[in-house]
Amino acid sequence: MLTAGSPAPDFTVPDQDGRPVSLDSLLSRGPLVLYFYPADDTPGCTREACFVRDVHAELAAAGLTVAGVSPQDAASHRRFADKYTLPFTLLADTDKALARAYGVLGPFGLGIRRATFLIGTDRIIQDAVRADLRIGQHEDFIHRALQARRP
Numbered sequence: 001m002l003t004a005g006s007p008a009p010d011f012t013v014p015d016q017d018g019r020p021v022s023l024d025s026l027l028s029r030g031p032l033v034l035y036f037y038p039a040d041d042t043p044g045c046t047r048e049a050c051f052v053r054d055v056h057a058e059l060a061a062a063g064l065t066v067a068g069v070s071p072q073d074a075a076s077h078r079r080f081a082d083k084y085t086l087p088f089t090l091l092a093d094t095d096k097a098l099a100r101a102y103g104v105l106g107p108f109g110l111g112i113r114r115a116t117f118l119i120g121t122d123r124i125i126q127d128a129v130r131a132d133l134r135i136g137q138h139e140d141f142i143h144r145a146l147q148a149r150r151p
Contacts, residue, residue, distance in 0.1 A: 001103040001115060004127050008034075008119045009101035013069075016077035016090045021067070026089070027121050030063040033145060035116040035138065036104045040072045040080035040090075048114070048135050049086055055142060056087050062149035069093050071112060104130065114138065118145050 002008070012022040026032050035052070037045040052059075052066055059066055067089040070077075077090035091098070099105050099112040106113055115130040116138045127145070131137035 001113070001130050002117070002125055002128060004125055006125045008117070008123045008125050009098075010123075011091075011098050011101065013098060014074045014092045016074055016081050016092075018074040021089060021091060023119075023123065026065050026067055027119065027123065029065045031065070031121055031126070031145075031149075032119040033059065033064055033066040033116065033142060034069065034102075034119055035066070035114075036069045036099060036102065036112050037114055038106075038111050039070055040076045041083065044114070044133070044135055045070070046084065048138055049080070050084055051135075051139050052088060052142070053084060053086050055146070058146055059142070062146050064145060064149060065089075067091055069098055069112075071096055071099070116141050 012020050015021045069091040074092045104113040104115040114132050118127045120126050129141045
């Protein structure tokens with residue numbers, strides 16, 4: 001897994017509407033919280049997505065952009081976003097190239113690990129956490145990113 005100080009790998013993948021989204025386009029709005037999750041509409045992933053939804057206004061006010069990444073396709077992401085009213089971008093990494101680039105493929109290349117990265121506008125990873133089943137660690141990570149952005 002990539003760590004703080006590493007350059008963030010570039011990408012262009014479809015979002016929940018099938019539109020191509022690049023790292024640069026996400027960073028054009030400010031630092032990026034990029035989180036990887038195993039699958040849409042599963043209990044842990046839904047909890048994590050709803051947490052991000054619930055703090056989304058705070059993230060935006062702090063100048064942070066957020067995007068979730070998993071291997072499901074755009075249509076699955078659209079259903080997931082609609083079902084839980086998710087106001088942020090979901091990226092379809094169907095070939096797992098993005099997960100591979102960020103070092104979050106699961107054991108033996110199966111699935112992807114739950115990981116969250118804070119990427120600066122300079123495209124350098126400022127911080128990262130991987131905790132597959134401990135979603136609270138990802139919530140704490142996002143709270144710390146918010147705290148660091150407050151005056």
